[in-house]
Amino acid sequence: MDKKWLKKLVLVIGIVLLVCLFYWLYLEFHKEIALLFNPEASREMLLREVRSHGFLTAGILILLTALMCALPGLPTSVIGILVGVCYGPLIGSCINIVGNASGNLLSLTVLRHLKLVEHEQKASKWVKRISQMKHPKTGLMIAYMVPMIPSFVVNVTADSLMLSIKEVFLPVLIGALPASILYACGGEALFHGYTKTAVVLIASVIVLVLLVKLIKRDHHLVN
Numbered sequence: 001m002d003k004k005w006l007k008k009l010v011l012v013i014g015i016v017l018l019v020c021l022f023y024w025l026y027l028e029f030h031k032e033i034a035l036l037f038n039p040e041a042s043r044e045m046l047l048r049e050v051r052s053h054g055f056l057t058a059g060i061l062i063l064l065t066a067l068m069c070a071l072p073g074l075p076t077s078v079i080g081i082l083v084g085v086c087y088g089p090l091i092g093s094c095i096n097i098v099g100n101a102s103g104n105l106l107s108l109t110v111l112r113h114l115k116l117v118e119h120e121q122k123a124s125k126w127v128k129r130i131s132q133m134k135h136p137k138t139g140l141m142i143a144y145m146v147p148m149i150p151s152f153v154v155n156v157t158a159d160s161l162m163l164s165i166k167e168v169f170l171p172v173l174i175g176a177l178p179a180s181i182l183y184a185c186g187g188e189a190l191f192h193g194y195t196k197t198a199v200v201l202i203a204s205v206i207v208l209v210l211l212v213k214l215i216k217r218d219h220h221l222v223n
Contacts, residue, residue, distance in 0.1 A: 006114060014071050021064045028057050047191065053086050061086075062099040069103025070110070072152035076100060077183055084187020092184030100176040104144065104151055108168060111159040130157045137163070137171050144175020 026033075032049050035041040061083050068074040076099070083099075084092040130139040140161075143154040154175075158168045 065099025066103035070107040080183025081187040084184035096180030107155040141171035
């Protein structure tokens with residue numbers, strides 16, 4: 001099959017799966033949505049319904065997070081926060097980590113075997129910066145940590161470095177930890193209405209942004 005048509009086919013399959021998962025998610029949360037717009041419903045009833053979801057919903061959220069992470073340009077933060085609202089910081093963090101790590105590994109596998117990205121597309125500034133670092137694996141791990149750097153770009157970088165899935169597994173897993181935990185804790189803060197916690201989480205995101213400076217600094221040290 002022509003590479004151009006293969007790209008379109010993979011994209012269409014991904015979008016169809018995404019729509020199906022969102023519809024499935026709507027079916028799981030239709031009671032909560034109805035309560036949210038019902039002026040007679042109490043907050044306690046809404047919160048009780050939100051925290052009533054089990055393994056099936058968790059599986060849907062993991063699949064949805066993984067697929068959104070694998071497809072370029074889709075933010076997973078909203079799903080990550082929803083996970084925190086439904087499952088709390090501990091279980092929610094685990095769900096987010098599994099979803100984000102699985103999505104990045106899936107994206108890497110697709111990039112590796114289907115060669116969907118042209119050589120010219122690998123010449124972005126992030127690909128160059130991380131590839132030219134003294135410690136590129138560390139650069140990948142930091143890049144996965146920073147929510148402002150698209151995961152797909154980092155995956156393209158890992159593919160351009162010709163790293164095996166085994167070699168990139170640990171950077172992907174560790175890189176998924178901070179944002180996954182932050183989103184889950186953010187959802188917990190929203191659930192309880194903790195304003196101070198929300199402020200701390202915003203400060204933590206700023207710290208993650210500052211990690212970008214470390215990538216640039218390491219890049220300059222090599223040059």
